[in-house]
Amino acid sequence: MAIEGLSLAPSTLVFIVLGLTLAAFMWGRFRYDLVALAALLGSVMLGLVPADEAFLGYGHPAVITVAAVLVLSRGFERSGLVDIIANQVLKVGERLVLQLLALVGTVVVLSGVMNNVGALALLLPVAMRLAREHNTSPSLLLMPLAFGSLLGGLTTLIGTPPNIIISSYRSDVSDATFSMFSFTPVGIVVALTGLAFIVLVGWRLTPKRSGQASAADMFDTANYLVELKVHDESKAKGLTLQQLRDELDETIPVLAVVRDDNRQAGYAFHGMLQAGDILLLEAGPDELKLLEDKAGLSAVAEFESDDEEAESEAPPEDDSEHDAHPPVDTEGLQLVEVVVRSDSMMINRSVRQLRLNHQFGLHLVAVARDGTRLKQRLRDIRFQTGDVLLLQGEEGEIAESLAPLGCLPLASRDLNLGQPRKLLLSLLIFAAAIVAMLLDLLPAAVALSTAALVSLLIGVLPLREGYQAIDGPVIVLLGAMIPVGEALETSGGADLIAEALLYWGDDWPVVLTMTGLFILSMLLSNVVNNAAAALLMAPIAVSLANGFDVSLDPFLMVVAVSASCAFLTPIGHQSNTLVLGPGGYRFGDYWKLGLPLSIVVLVVSMPMILWVWPLSG
Template sequence: AGRTLKEARLSNGVIKVLKLFRGEEEWSAPAPDTRLEVGDRLVVHTRSSAMVDLRSTDLVGLRAQTPPAADPQDLETLRRRDVVIVEALVGQTSRYVQRPIRDLDLAARYGIHLIAVHRRNASIPDVGDDFQLQFGDVLLVEGTPTQIKRFCDNGDLFAITDGKVSATRSTKAPIALATIAGVMLLAAFNVMPIEGLAIIGAAVVLITGCIRPDEAYKSVEWPIIVLIFGMLAISIAMRDSGLAAMLAGSLVTVGEGLSPWMMLALVILITSIATEFISNNAVAVLFTPVVIGVAQHLGVDPRPFVVGVMFAASASFATPIGYQTNTLVYSAGNYRFSDFARLGIPMNLIVWLTASLLIPLFWPLNPL
């Protein structure tokens, strides 16, 4: 008592104080200069070996005791707290590059807690105050959404996850795995349609508590659902109005004299170009009825053409606007548009040639 967290060696990078409880008051990520008082309770994050050191040295004059088993109800309450975990990327122009962690002053300035740092495919869980940050480091931090927003709004770091992270329920993992395996096996043996099995599987994981109903609802990407239904409506309209058949006929006219294999290669190329500027979902839904019409004009099985659209629609490498992850990397890495074109166009050509050669081997262009 009377000493600060730093003086008590409870704020040294290895041992991190997450919470301090004093009577009815509670502090999240208290500052290193916070003075301890008799009766204070601390929640710390550290290695098990460091806990052994705490017990053996009796740092703050109180003998460490083994905590009682956690109450499941208390754990569920903690899961529902408005605390999120996000990853933040150190940008190329960040003022914190080549500076120690202590300069971020996370606890005092933002009230957030640094859990770990990820660098070059390796996680560094025990980060001391003298740890030097580098461009490309990913910081795993914990705090409230407001605190995280203030932390990332300074322009030095970029949040690369949205913080929608739920506490893991490892005890429910066997149930979830068994459910997935059961759905796949029953579908493989045609016990019942995959649609019905999927609904049953979803009900099982909800009833058994693998996932809460509110988590299931929040995990649905509603903008994607709306986009798919909207594109399906456009696709049906294109088919019923004859627009798809007209576009297919135009494409066949352009490629007049081409063999079915060369027409497949042309379809993959056109789809690959379109997906660089339109979302992959929109491209897939819009192009599918057109290529089915092309196959019917040629009198061959339409499946190779549909598979070609599927592969090409997902091959967005040459622009930063074709796919969400491209845009994220473009912003966070301070890349130029030409960087994507220089590296992405060769990748597009590789996918185009590979798909054009291999798709007919697995889905032959058989006459109807």
């Protein structure tokens, strides 16, 4: 029921809701799934969406298809596919152009048959190893790799959520869907052109961040925020900070000294260090080793920082563990550098809430984020997508802990995120689903859901990881925004926007209006999730096509391509966010390569769309 007392037209109310929603998306204070759910509930209260239809979006074929593709993608990750790819890609040699061709070309192919974020996740550790072995800055490889995953998603129905959404929307308005390879003629040409541009020209537009890798050392993507403790036997005990710097012959920035839970800024601390003091500083792996070897400092263990919260949540299982705080025993332990994935359980949670040491056998040594200085204690930091962490754990057991946490190893490709098995079987299951879709034996949602179910039943992917693979925030976003997008159409809002565009473009060729739609959709996808951009722009595209009395298909294809081309910002797509930390990029770095690549995509895709999908239908 609508809130009484409001006399505004439904279309006006829709514009208000969408305006507030887009503002909240761009603000970034609240996660996009919460914003989308608020938009849905607000639309229900305003009478724009019937209350009994509010949650029908979660049963929409597009939502089911996306969930199934995510499960199948995770199955590919565990099947051993990454090791086969890595072994081949790592043979390309030292030439940067060949490395880019192998990496970006591979991710383009993979992104066509699996979720593009999953494809990027497979190749990110491979790219880091290439950078380390050939002493190359990873910033030259990772942004092209992320953009390549977006380009590859254009090539098939399941490559990216906007394609699935557009196909489902076409069936709603014309009783016909786009098939698995309907997107391929345009997508392949755009992807190959984009690949050629990135490999031959575009990589020169990416920043080359300092700090090159060597084969012997882990790659130092950025300085970490580190906590080191002074012990009774530490050489640093009894020294001032200046004396410590003189002893090390290094200018290591100490941000603060914590003593008895009292924190004092490093520049203002002039006393002598005592046992129990904690130094908060910025350092990389090399500096960490120097501080441990020369000053006798050691990293603070989680159980020293999370006891207070752990005791308040539940009684300790072993009192002796909480009574004593021994230094970390490094014998048999391995350091690994990892990046937090977009689907990680760590996001928005602190190390105390996760209890990494107790539940996962991992010790957090350091954190780096976007090349910026973090001012919190390690125990207070809430992790974000793209954070680079330095973790310590038992050799041979780290990989088993990283998989459920949702982290990707960067410093070592010797770590597998799963047990390589049943590769051929998983590929056969996927191929059977594709055949069923091509022969119109089953709808895409049913065929892919069946393939995901069979993969779980035969053990290609454990059930627990199958549920973990489903990106909850994306599913919530899709299910919430589908009714809101429909409200834009049913309220007449989409028609109003189309009429305005038709009025201003009345004397223009249709192709110019399509170009304007392309640019508008592309810009929108850089500030909101690409699925949300497709959901909002699809009704406008259909209204424009009806207004010009031409075929719907070219207008829908314009939205499908443009909504997947979020090359200008790190927040427009999860692939961009995932490489932000490991590449050492800043927010303003993306448009330097992203803008010319967007222009290339626009110039190539428009004539291809009109050729494959003519206006006359």
